[in-house]
Amino acid sequence: MVKMTGAKALVEALKKQKADVIFGIPGGALIPIYDVLYNSDIKHVLMRHEQCAAHAADGYARASGLVGVCMATSGPGATNLVTGIANAYMDSSPIVAFTGQVNTYSANTSYMIGKDAFQEADIIGITTPITKFNFQPRTAAEIPRTVRQAFYIASTGRPGPVVVDLPKDTQTATADMDFGDNIEFRGYRPNYEPHPLQIEKAANLLANAEKPVIIAGGGVISSGASSELIALAELLVAPVATTFMGKGCMPEDHPLSLGMLGMHGTIAANKLVPKADVLLAVGMRFSDRTTGDVTKFCPGAEIIHIDIDSSEIGKNIVPHVPIVADAKRALKALYNRLVKSYRKKERSIWMRRIQELKKQQEDLVRSVKGLSPPRLLIELRKIIPRDAIITTEVGQNQMWAALYMKTYKPRTFISSGGLGTMGFGFPAAIGAKVACPDVPVIDIAGDGSFIMTSQDLASTVVGGIPVIVLVLNNSMLGMVAQWQRLFYNRRYSAVDLGAPPDFVKLAEAYGAQGIRVGSLGELLKAVKTAMKSDVTTVIDVPIHPEENVFPMVPPGGEVSNLLTGD
Amino acid sequence: MTEKPGKYIVSAIVEHKPGVLYRISNMFRRRNFNIETITVGTAEQEDLARMTITINGDERTVEQVVKQLNKLIDVIKVSILDPANTVTRELALVKVNVPDARARSDVINYSEIFKGHVVDVAHDSLVVEITGNADKINAFIELMKPFGVKEIARTGITALPRGMTSVKVNNGV
Numbered sequence: 003m004v005k006m007t008g009a010k011a012l013v014e015a016l017k018k019q020k021a022d023v024i025f026g027i028p029g030g031a032l033i034p035i036y037d038v039l040y041n042s043d044i045k046h047v048l049m050r051h052e053q054c055a056a057h058a059a060d061g062y063a064r065a066s067g068l069v070g071v072c073m074a075t076s077g078p079g080a081t082n083l084v085t086g087i088a089n090a091y092m093d094s095s096p097i098v099a100f101t102g103q104v105n106t107y108s109a110n111t112s113y114m115i116g117k118d119a120f121q122e123a124d125i126i127g128i129t130t131p132i133t134k135f136n137f138q139p140r141t142a143a144e145i146p147r148t149v150r151q152a153f154y155i156a157s158t159g160r161p162g163p164v165v166v167d168l169p170k171d172t173q174t175a176t177a178d179m180d181f182g183d184n185i186e187f188r189g190y191r192p193n194y195e196p197h198p199l200q201i202e203k204a205a206n207l208l209a210n211a212e213k214p215v216i217i218a219g220g221g222v223i224s225s226g227a228s229s230e231l232i233a234l235a236e237l238l239v240a241p242v243a244t245t246f247m248g249k250g251c252m253p254e255d256h257p258l259s260l261g262m263l264g265m266h267g268t269i270a271a272n273k274l275v276p277k278a279d280v281l282l283a284v285g286m287r288f289s290d291r292t293t294g295d296v297t298k299f300c301p302g303a304e305i306i307h308i309d310i311d312s313s314e315i316g317k318n319i320v321p322h323v324p325i326v327a328d329a330k331r332a333l334k335a336l337y338n339r340l341v342k343s344y345r346k347k348e349r350s351i352w353m354r355r356i357q358e359l360k361k362q363q364e365d366l367v368r369s370v371k372g373l374s375p376p377r378l379l380i381e382l383r384k385i386i387p388r389d390a391i392i393t394t395e396v397g398q399n400q401m402w403a404a405l406y407m408k409t410y411k412p413r414t415f416i417s418s419g420g421l422g423t424m425g426f427g428f429p430a431a432i433g434a435k436v437a438c439p440d441v442p443v444i445d446i447a448g449d450g451s452f453i454m455t456s457q458d459l460a461s462t463v464v465g466g467i468p469v470i471v472l473v474l475n476n477s478m479l480g481m482v483a484q485w486q487r488l489f490y491n492r493r494y495s496a497v498d499l500g501a502p503p504d505f506v507k508l509a510e511a512y513g514a515q516g517i518r519v520g521s522l523g524e525l526l527k528a529v530k531t532a533m534k535s536d537v538t539t540v541i542d543v544p545i546h547p548e549e550n551v552f553p554m555v556p557p558g559g560e561v562s563n564l565l566t567g568d
Numbered sequence: 569m570t571e572k573p574g575k576y577i578v579s580a581i582v583e584h585k586p587g588v589l590y591r592i593s594n595m596f597r598r599r600n601f602n603i604e605t606i607t608v609g610t611a612e613q614e615d616l617a618r619m620t621i622t623i624n625g626d627e628r629t630v631e632q633v634v635k636q637l638n639k640l641i642d643v644i645k646v647s648i649l650d651p652a653n654t655v656t657r658e659l660a661l662v663k664v665n666v667p668d669a670r671a672r673s674d675v676i677n678y679s680e681i682f683k684g685h686v687v688d689v690a691h692d693s694l695v696v697e698i699t700g701n702a703d704k705i706n707a708f709i710e711l712m713k714p715f716g717v718k719e720i721a722r723t724g725i726t727a728l729p730r731g732m733t734s735v736k737v738n739n740g741v
């Protein structure tokens with residue numbers, strides 16, 4: 003036991019968790035903590051909006067596999083985090099968000115929780131449905147244990163965001179602090195080991211499958227199960243489609259990779275997944291964007307569903323073989339069970355079909371002319387390192403990036419999947435760059451999205467965090483316009499953004515580098531310059547306002563019925 | 569999976585601390601589960617509460633309810649109770665008009681038949697406390713209607729499995 007203030011204990015507890023970066027903005031209710039941070043070795047990245055602090059923590063977590071930490075003051079600081087927390091929740095990203103809070107009850111303060119004191123917001127109430135758990139310690143002595151529990155919950159089982167709301171008087175009070183390791187939860191014990199009987203059933207199905215297909219989701223990335231996935235796929239000669247969140251868990255130039263499945267999935271994935279006789283779905287949740295019409299999804303397949311969150315099993319699709327377990331352990335168990343007896347199959351017809359469909363997609367791209375986003379991204383991919391980190395905004399830019407920026411490694415494609423948050427990509431890139439300073443981090447952005455969080459250009463310039471923003475500038479809320487074009491008879495309602503801002507001048511105003519390009523050659527040159535630069539670079543790429551992202555499965559349709567635009 | 573619609577009783581042991589009921593009811597609202605009744609009270613250990621939830625739905629929905637409850641960190645144990653093997657009870661307080669002596673003695677007689685108690689007496693009304701399963705309470709209320717029911721307060725159903733089966737937290741958890 004050591005005596006110290008709650009604020010000091012918080013910082014000590016963070017160090018014990020090996021949290022060495024905080025993305026945040028201070029305020030009245032956090033001054034005691036910032037006072038301790040003033041001369042601590044924890045790095046603090048001063049953001050310009052709390053939403054960005056949460057997204058940066060999220061990007062940091064996704065790029066590194068560690069827990070991301072953000073901090074915001076009470077009231078508006080805390081409520082500004084909400085979008086970022088919801089985003090992390092939907093994509094199962096482990097972040098711990100600390101918020102300041104007004105004092106707890108005490109006899110001699112007139113401001114206290116529940117009395118609507120200045121900058122009080124019920125952040126516990128607000129974030130309950132968008133966090134894995136949240137805490138509000140009421141005494142200083144609870145702080146070390148709370149931090150331990152928060153990190154434990156955020157990072158174990160199905161990862162997710164945790165909020166810790168810190169009343170100001172718990173920060174200033176002094177108490178005996180216990181920095182032990184004990185974490186008790188009677189109601190939280192994630193199940194990691196797969197049940198042997200379920201593995202047996204799944205292995206039998208897979209061993210006898212004629213057309214086995216694997217769908218891998220974000221869970222494969224968060225459990226670090228890529229090599230297990232590849233080993234099993236190769237053993238079975240089973241093609242692998244990923245969900246949007248799973249992008250990167252299988253190198254997309256692997257012969258068995260089908261690319262992404264779903265609304266804007268590849269032709270190969272969307273045509274072949276429905277043909278499976280046995281479907282192994284791992285670390286994914288059958289979201290509507292992945293399955294299209296769920297009642298018509300893979301009608302002929304026996305489905306094996308592996309997920310660590312038992313509530314995902316049977317939520318959207320009832321599988322034939324449910325396996326509640328960690329993806330890595332379950333895939334390994336399946337591999338071990340199959341490897342001895344499995345008689346390797348050739349599947350040459352099946353493999354030829356995969357190559358044919360992949361070629362169809364390439365032809366689709368080759369047919370378009372001019373500075374088309376698909377071509378531009380394909381060429382860009384060739385000049386950046388295999389382990390470069392790509393983040394995206396939301397909209398057409400995101401789907402083009404998902405389709406045409408081939409991803410080769412886990413944790414190198416970072417995007418807002420479940421919530422679809424415009425403005426995520428840029429602050430997430432900041433977090434990713436802090437986590438991985440040695441690789442280029444590129445935000446494939448839309449103009450509309452980038453406007454939403456571009457003020458944090460300041461954080462990157464002042465904080466020395468050089469990232470690259472590639473604005474696919476159609477002066478449009480392009481994805482909404484695409485839906486209006488395809489499904490609403492071209493009635494373009496409230497999607498034309500007009501010319502402003504001038505992104506080059508905007509970048510320059512913040513002390514960043516701004517480059518406008520008019521050709522593919524110029525673009526590639528600009529990216530090369532940007533990768534060498536020690537300051538953030540915004541590359542403005544004017545594109546045609548009426549481009550469509552194809553392929554596309556119309557909302558609610560069957561995945562095999564895709565529009566290709568020709 | 570068969571989809572048997574019907575009434576299900578779910579029993580949950582949860583942490584007995586502030587905010588837990590909020591987390592649970594919020595989850596029901598968010599997940600669009602339709603809860604008929606929910607009761608909470610201290611369980612066999614002081615730091616645990618037992619929550620009894622009745623739901624109208626099909627098996628798949630109820631299975632999701634159980635899984636979503638289990639996912640909450642403050643929820644320690646959840647089971648679906650088998651109606652054939654469960655004791656269920658509800659308590660109701662029913663305030664009935666008794667304008668004259670005749671009505672008064674009728675209401676008192678009926679209460680006795682239902683093993684209820686008159687717990688409050690006023691000039692022109694009585695409050696009857698009645699305990700039993702929901703059907704019994706419904707039947708009593710139907711009977712009171714002709715007299716004029718002024719107010720009803722029902723607790724909702726609470727339940728325990730009979731005999732050997734139990735929904736409790738093992739020591740050492």
Ligand SMILES: Cc1ncc(C[n+]2csc(CCOP(=O)(O)OP(=O)(O)O)c2C)c(N)n1
Binds near residue numbers: 395424447451479482
């Ligand atoms: C915060 C937020 N507001 C609104 C939307 C709805 N929305 C989805 S895509 C989109 C257009 C995005 O425009 P832009 O960033 O320019 O990308 P583009 O589609 O043009 O590539 C909008 C408004 C959203 N996803 N997120």
Ligand SMILES: [Mg+2]
Binds near residue numbers: 449474476477480
């Ligand atoms: Mg746009």
